[in-house]
Amino acid sequence: MPDEEELLEEGVVSPVQPDIQDPLLRKLLKDEPAAADTPQPQPAPLPEPGDEVDCVVIGTGAGGAPLLARLAMAGLKVVALEAGPRHAPRRDFATDEQAQAFLFWNDERLSAGKDPLSFGNNNSGTGVGGSTLHYTAYTPRVQPDDLRLRTEFGVGQDWPLGYDDLAPYYDELEWLLGISGPSPYPWGPARQRGYPLPPLPLNGAAQLMQRACEKLGIRTSPAANAAVSARYYQEGIGWREACTNRGFCQAGCSNGAKASMDVTFIPLAEAHGAEVRADCFVTEIERDAQGRVTGVVYQQHGQTRRQRCRTLFLCAGAVETPRLLLLNKLALSSGHVGRNLMAHPGLQLWGTFDEMVRPYKGIPGGLISEDTHRPRDADFAGGYLLQSIGVMPVTFASQVARGRGLWGAGLREYLQQYNHVAGINILGDCLPHADNYLELSDEKDSRGLPKPRVYFTNQENEQRMNAHAERTMRRIWEAAGARDIWTFPRSAHVIGTCRMGRSGDDAVVDADGRCFDVPNLYICDNSVFPSALSVNPALTIMALSLRTADRFLEQQQRRDS
């Protein structure tokens, strides 16, 4: 919207123009005194909360929270701005999927392409803790070759860092978060030490997969999950209670057993002086004449506020991070903001069993196999992992409706078997493709900001991987005794819209997360991944977050930075 820009004050660009398109919403807003669509010819001067701080961090999920703690522990004055509210899980989190919908980023995103991505409960969160409030807590490490896809296969992208750069952070995280997992772990390089806690107990789906894979000669193991299998203590965080097997990780953990950021890095950061401001939606990133970030403007409880900072860390996820950069026309010189969008193939396969499964109990991803990390008979680049899955009833019912197209008496009859249903799924690598990207649409949301439009189509590599995975999973589920098998095509985790690389010509940030265009802007979330990886992203986002903070702090010590 270059022609819509207005100067808020000298040197500060404010490209945000409120414009509500929905007539009913416009009518509702008109009754409010300070309606968003009322033109403000002379914007009032913005309040200045406090002085300039060392660092502002936008977003408190897996990308923002670990570095927030690290920076605070180094003695810096840091403020985190979180778009969503702060929750009291013990009191407020219900064991009810609909009641927990507040955990999801429910501002509308437009899903385009041949395989449109679902958002909301699928892969985006809001609130202090971000998407970790509803991640499944599945925390495998990458394998070293995940970071060298181009070297290995001649497609995709190598990372500008290697496994050895991440390994010390994985180790630190596994002990800080209290990950429950098998020691030794059967796949990948040998480790400095095992997991701090034994694996969580296996539920019905995990037992079925274990039984079948044993018959077929596929190795399995209880998975590494970031939920504590016993009471666990960490300095600066305190005690966390053991997991109660309530199977509700994807709709919010109510007892603090799951290592979401709100019960780990956020209290650690606050114990060291970090300030976390909830309900703060950032709309503008302000710059000086040299293009350096000077602060951010955000909305909190209907008020417009500003926070000045010396360095900005943008950690809002692979949709909101590029959206904010595009809105502010910032860091765009590479042309890669919003591009290289990837999504993990997450094909699920469901079946009905004679046994009682009761799929609502236990950690959902109980069992793992990485024997398919580089399948010998693969006709695709990369690989995938296999996991057993538990499922909450409403999620399952909606997938049956969308995926099987069942309705009427047939839908109700099928769902009567809910307690006999078990599933397995994959999590596979994805290659970047020119057709898969994010842009700003012309349609405005309730804040008056353009809704993001996300294009996604599974390309040949993803299609071949899904076909391979379907054959593998079908074999496993048949061996487990399943009948009435069906698949639910699905993509998980949006990745790669501000990728890191060695050069500002084809990447947005360097290996330290620092923007090539803006020296005091860092990005840390799944948007910086140069390739999608064949494992769930949360642990690697956190590892990058700690590494980004350490590299930044090192740079602060140097006089030649």
Next chain:
Amino acid sequence: MKYPPGTVRALLESPHVSEATRAALQERLDAPPYQPQFFDADTYRLLGAVCARLLPQPDRPAGAIDLPAGIDERLHSGKADGWRYDALPPDREAYRLGLGGIQQAAQAQFGREFAALAAAEQDAVLQAVQAGTAPGDLWLKVDAPRFFEELLAEATILYYSHPLAQEEIGYVGMADLPAWTRIGLDTREDREPEEVN
């Protein structure tokens, strides 16, 4: 009936359910009769007739789970679930066009309003919408299979969020206090119902 009735309702009275969980489920059980705020009366009746085919409840002649209410309420409040098929117009418009399209298709296929058709005829109309073969020019403005998928998913979510539907499928995951200890195959805690024939 595969499971005995009353399981979830009994658990809601017990200490197995947290306060927040009880409040959410009890509110649905106690929902007062609903008056539409978004749809006009005719369109709302049409939506009711459609929902009655998507999730027929012949077993609840007096107290069917009110699916149109949830849809009307959401559209009125303007709430979204975080995404929308780009192929569809905004939700309110999609529902108006899609329901109008169902009416058009009913007239074209059977010469009568959807609500006046026999159940099998209604199903034939909805099958045509789901398959993308329903007649009517409104379908030029709204992608029929995608609209059908969205409508079906929303109705299904509303239905299975209701305690009565959860009793029907033997789900008692809301009764999660204290910790579940028997989580393996063919194991059951005392508070979990057994199937009946």
